Amino acid sequence: MAPKIRVPADFGREHINSEVHGNLILKLKDGRQIRTNSMIMSMNSPVIDNLTTNMFQSTLEVDDFENEAVDCFVDSMYTGEVEKLERSIFEEVNKMAHAFEVSWLGKKCLKFYQTDILNFDKKTYDDILFACEIASRAHTNLKQSKFVSFFVKTAFSWNISKGIFLQRYMADFVNISKRQMDMSLAIARDDINLVIRILNFYLSITLKSRNVDENSLYLLEKLDVRKCISKYPSDFEELVYFITEISEVTNNDGMKPILAKFNRIKASSDDEVDSSDDSQDEISSLESDDSESDKINKPKDQSLKNPETFDLDRTGWRLVEFDLKKETRFVLPRQEIMVVEMVTTKNDVEKHIALIYEFTGFQLSLFIRCDDVSSHKWSYALQKCTDFVFKSTILEERAEE
Known part of the structure; x- marks a missing residue:
C-alpha cells in the first residue's frame, strides 16, 4: 500500500492548467479558467474533497475572490509554498484558506502577517492602521482571534501609544463600524x-x-x-x-x-x-494613637496655585488651559512630532500626576490630571516629558508642504 501523501507538498506548478491532469476547472471573476487536478486540490482541502468526491463537481466558481488571490492559492496547493503571497492579496488568500479549510495555508498566512505586515519599518500611523484593519476583519469575518492578539502584542511593544492610536482610529466616532469599536476595545x-x-x-x-x-x-x-x-x-x-x-x-x-x-x-x-472594609475593622482599631497623630499632623504639599510660577520656557511646553480641579493642558508645538507613550516615573510623581498625550494635526498636547501636586513636581514631570518627546522615535508625522 502506497504511503499517504502529506501536505503541504511540492506537486510541481508546471502541472497547473495541464490538459491531461486538469479535471477540476476553477472559474474566475473575469471569465478566465484555471485547470487543476482534483486529487491535488482535495489532498489540500477537505472542502474540495467533499465537492469532488461526494458531490461529483468538476467545476468550482471562485468569482468571489480576486484573480491574483486565486492564482496564489492554486500555486500554493501545487508547491506547498506561498511564494506569490503579497500584501495586496493577503486578505483574499487568507479568506480562501479559511473557506476551503486549508489549515496549513492558514498557518502560513498568519506567519506572513507576523513577519511581513507587522514589520513596521517606519511605524507610521498608516502602517499600523493597515495591520489593525486586517486583524479586525479576520476576527470579525473569519473568527480568527490570533490576528488581533498578534497585532496588539506587536504593534504596541515599541512604546507606541495606545491612546494616540485610538484617538485617531476612533476620531470619526459616529461613523465607525461596530467591528472597529470591537477592535478598539x-x-x-x-x-x-x-x-x-x-x-x-x-x-x-x-x-x-x-x-x-x-x-x-x-x-x-x-x-x-x-x-x-x-x-x-x-x-x-x-x-x-x-x-x-x-x-x-x-x-x-x-x-x-x-x-x-x-x-x-x-x-x-x-x-x-463595604464588606471587605468591615472585615478590617478589628485590625484598624488596634492602630496606635501615635500613628493616628502622625497622620493628622503630617504636612501636605502646597497645591500648585499657578503653573506659570515655574519655568515653562525651560521645558518647552506652553500653558493652554488650567483647571486645578480637573486637568491642565500644555502643548508642545513642533513641525515634526515624535509621539511617546504615557510617561511613568519611579518616584512619587506618578502617585499624583497622570500624563496623557493627545496628537491632533501637528501639535502634541499633554493633559495632566492633578491631585495636590506641588510646583516642583509639575516642573519635574514636564521636564521628563520633554526628554521623552525629543528622544523618542516612535510615530513620526511631518507637516505637509
Missing part, C-alpha cells in the same frame, strides 16, 4: 480608560445636541463595567454622570437600561468593598 484591553475618555468626550457633545447615536449605545453595552469601576473609578463616575444627564434630557429608551445596569453593578461593587 481589544486594543485597549486592561487600559479601558482610554476608550472611556474618548466616549466621554462624545457623550459631552451628545448632551449638547440631545441626540444619542447608535455607536455610543453599542460601546456602552460592550464595556466591562466592573473593570471600569475597580481600575478607573473617576473616569467611570464621569461616564455615569453623562449617561444620567443624557437620560434625563433626551428621554432615550436605549440609555435608561444601560444606566440601570451601571448603577446595579456599581451598587454590587460598593457592597463588596
Whole structure:
C-alpha cells in the first residue's frame, strides 16, 4: 500500500492548467479558467474533497475572490509554498484558506502577517492602521482571534501609544463600524480608560445636541463595567454622570437600561468593598494613637496655585488651559512630532500626576490630571516629558508642504 501523501507538498506548478491532469476547472471573476487536478486540490482541502468526491463537481466558481488571490492559492496547493503571497492579496488568500479549510495555508498566512505586515519599518500611523484593519476583519469575518492578539502584542511593544492610536482610529466616532469599536476595545484591553475618555468626550457633545447615536449605545453595552469601576473609578463616575444627564434630557429608551445596569453593578461593587472594609475593622482599631497623630499632623504639599510660577520656557511646553480641579493642558508645538507613550516615573510623581498625550494635526498636547501636586513636581514631570518627546522615535508625522 502506497504511503499517504502529506501536505503541504511540492506537486510541481508546471502541472497547473495541464490538459491531461486538469479535471477540476476553477472559474474566475473575469471569465478566465484555471485547470487543476482534483486529487491535488482535495489532498489540500477537505472542502474540495467533499465537492469532488461526494458531490461529483468538476467545476468550482471562485468569482468571489480576486484573480491574483486565486492564482496564489492554486500555486500554493501545487508547491506547498506561498511564494506569490503579497500584501495586496493577503486578505483574499487568507479568506480562501479559511473557506476551503486549508489549515496549513492558514498557518502560513498568519506567519506572513507576523513577519511581513507587522514589520513596521517606519511605524507610521498608516502602517499600523493597515495591520489593525486586517486583524479586525479576520476576527470579525473569519473568527480568527490570533490576528488581533498578534497585532496588539506587536504593534504596541515599541512604546507606541495606545491612546494616540485610538484617538485617531476612533476620531470619526459616529461613523465607525461596530467591528472597529470591537477592535478598539481589544486594543485597549486592561487600559479601558482610554476608550472611556474618548466616549466621554462624545457623550459631552451628545448632551449638547440631545441626540444619542447608535455607536455610543453599542460601546456602552460592550464595556466591562466592573473593570471600569475597580481600575478607573473617576473616569467611570464621569461616564455615569453623562449617561444620567443624557437620560434625563433626551428621554432615550436605549440609555435608561444601560444606566440601570451601571448603577446595579456599581451598587454590587460598593457592597463588596463595604464588606471587605468591615472585615478590617478589628485590625484598624488596634492602630496606635501615635500613628493616628502622625497622620493628622503630617504636612501636605502646597497645591500648585499657578503653573506659570515655574519655568515653562525651560521645558518647552506652553500653558493652554488650567483647571486645578480637573486637568491642565500644555502643548508642545513642533513641525515634526515624535509621539511617546504615557510617561511613568519611579518616584512619587506618578502617585499624583497622570500624563496623557493627545496628537491632533501637528501639535502634541499633554493633559495632566492633578491631585495636590506641588510646583516642583509639575516642573519635574514636564521636564521628563520633554526628554521623552525629543528622544523618542516612535510615530513620526511631518507637516505637509
